[in-house]
Amino acid sequence: MTFTAQEEDRIIEMAWEDRTTFEAIKFQFGLKEQEVIKFMRKQLKPRSFIVWRKRVQGRKTKHKKLRHFEVGSFKCSRQKTISHNRISKR
Secondary structure (H helix, E strand, O other): OOHHHHHHHHHHHHHOOOOOOOOHHHHHHHHOHHHHHHHHHHHHOOOHHHHHHHHHOOOHHHHHHOOOOOOOOOOOOOOOEEEEEEEOOO
C-alpha cells in the first residue's frame, strides 16, 4: 500500500499512542499488526524502532482483546459535541 506523507505521519502517531489499538489502525488504514510493525521498521531510525517495539510489546492497551475496559468510537467522553456549527454547553 502507498500512503501520502500525511497518512504516514498519522499511522506513526497512532502507533506511538498508548490508547490507540492496532485494530483502530487496521480500521482506519487497513494495516494489520504485523504490517504496522514492518511499516514502523521502515519509517523509523533503528534505535527509535527498538524503543517503540519495547514500548508496545505486550502492552494491553494496544490490543483490544487484552483490554479490561471498553473505549467508545475513538472519542473522549469529555469532548464537546458540535451541532449546527455551535458548541453545545454543558
